[in-house]
Amino acid sequence: MLQFGVIGHKGRMGQALEAAIADAGHVLCVGVDAGGSIGPYASQCDVLVDFSAPDALAANLGAARVAGKPIVVGTTGLEEQHFVMLAEAARAVPVLQSGNFSLGVTLMAHLVREAAARLGPDWDIEVLEMHHRMKVDAPSGTAKLLGEAAAAGRGIVLGDNMESGRHGMTGARAEGAIGFATLRGGTVAGEHSVIFAGSEERLTLSHSAENRMIFARGAVRAGAWLTGQSAGRYTMNDVLGL
Template sequence: MAAAPAKGTAAQAPHRVAVAGASGRMGHMLIEAIRASGDCQLAGALDVPSSPAIGNDAAAFLGHASGVPVTADLQAGLSQAQVLIDFTRPEGTLAHLRACRERRVNAVIGTTGFSEAQKQAIAEAARDIAIVMAPNMSVGVNVTLKLLQLAAQALATGYDIEIIEAHHRHKVDAPSGTALKMGEVIAQAVGRDLKECAVYAREGVTGERDPSTIGFSTIRGGDIVGDHTVLFAGTGERIEITHKSSSRATYAQGSLRAVRFLAGRRSGLFDMFDVLGLR
C-alpha cells in the first residue's frame, strides 16, 4: 500500500508533458523516459500529418496504452500540457512555439540549426512563456562545456583550438549545434567572436594556420549518436576534452530536468547552465 502524504502536505501533481516528433527516435526515447519517471505524465504527442503513427496510442511501441493518441492537431496535442519538449526541425519548432505561446505552454527546445532570425523569434516568444533552449540536453555535455570554458581561459594563448564532431548519417545540419555551442563558449572565454574566427572547411593550399581561429571538422556516418572532441594543441603538448554519447537516453533525462526547472516559471529564456546551476 502506498504511503499517505505527510500531514499538512499534498502529493505533488505530475508535470504534464507533450512531446513533438512523437514517433521518431528521440520522441520514443522521451516518451519512455516520461513513462519511467516518477513525476512526469505524458499529456500530448505531436507529429506531422504524414506520420503513420497518427491516431495510434503514443506508447504503443512500448506495448502499453498511455491514453494519449499521436496527433497533428497542435491545439489538441497541447490542450492538456504544461510544457512541450521539441527535438524536431527549426520550421516545425517555430510553428509549435507559436501554438505554445497562444496557450501559455512552456517549452524545452533541443532542436538545432536555427538561423539568427529564428533565434530572435524564440527570444521574443520567451517574453510570454518560459523556455529552456540548448543544442544538447545531456548533463554530461553541459558539464563538458563548463570544463571547456575553464580550459580556454587558461589556454588562451599558445594553443590552437580545433573542434571535431561525429554523428549518424541521418543528421541534416553541420557542424552540430553542440559543436557550435562549444565554439561559442570557447570564443567568449578567450575574448573572440566566433562569427569572425570560425573556420568550417579547409581544402587545397590554405597557408599557415591563423592562431586566432577556431577550426571545425565534421564526420557523418553509421549510427553514431554524438561524439565531440575539442583539441587544444600547443608546443610540446596536446589537451583533448571529449564527450561521447552512446544513447539518446541522456538527452531525454536532461530534458526532464529542464521540465522540472520550468515548473512555476511563466516567462524567460534559459539554457542548461541555468537548469544545472553552472552559471
C-alpha cells in the same frame, strides 16, 4: 507528476522522450508530428518539448505563448532568425533551448569555457565531432555549443572566428580561429572532443554518448525544472546551477 507535450513524437528522439518521461514518473500528454499542430493540445500540458524541424519552430513557439506554457527546444539546424524567435517568445514564457541536453556535455561546455579563458589565444582550438550516417546537419548542435563556449571563454564572437570544411590549399590556420571537423558514419550516437593545441602540449576534453536516452533524460529534467520558472531564456547551465 507533469504532463509533457512532445513535438516530433515519431522521430528517434521523440520515442526516447516518451520512455524518459515515463521513467521519470511523468505523463505524455500528447505527441504530434509533421502535419499536426501542438496548438489545440498545448493548454492541456504542463510543458512542451520540441524536437521537430526548424521550419516548425515559429508555430510551436506561438502555441506555447498562446497557452502560456514553458517550452524546451532541442531542434537542431537553427539559424539566426530562429534565435530571434526564441528571444521574442522568452518575453512571454519560459524558454530553454540547447544543442545538447546531456548533463555530461553541459559540464564539458563549462570546462571548455574555463580552459579557453585560462589558456589564452596562444592555444589553438579545434572541435571534432562524429555522428551516425543519417544526421543531416553539420557541424552538430553540440559542436556549435562547445564552439560557443570556447568563444565565450576568449571573449570573441564564434561566427567571426569559425573555420570549417577545410579543403585544398587553404593556407595557414588563421590566428585565433576555432576550427570544426565533422565525421559521419555508422550508428554513432555522438562523439565530441575539443582539442586545445599549445606549443609542445595538447589538452583534449571529450564526451561520448552511448545512447540517445541521455539526451532524452536531460530534456525531461530540463522540462520539469522549467515549469517552476518565470518567463525568460534559460540554458542547461541553469538547470545544473553552473
